[in-house]
Amino acid sequence: MLILIFRRQLWKKFGLHFLMGGESLMWQQYGVISLLYLKHKFQIHIHKLWQKEQIFTESKEHY
DSSP, rough: HHHHHHHHHHHHHHHHHHTTTOHHHHHHHHHHHHHHHHHHHHHHHHHHHHHHHHHHHHHHEEE
């Protein structure tokens, strides 16, 4: 939710510059930050799935 507000604020600040073809470096940096954030979220998700899988295989071995 926070990232959406952050994006909206950025759009308000830099949207006009972007439309006029300026501040492209700022947008490139923001794009990289967004990708890193998404990658981080994805890694957490994968880790949780992996943990569930581990628990599942361990519980099967007990029977």
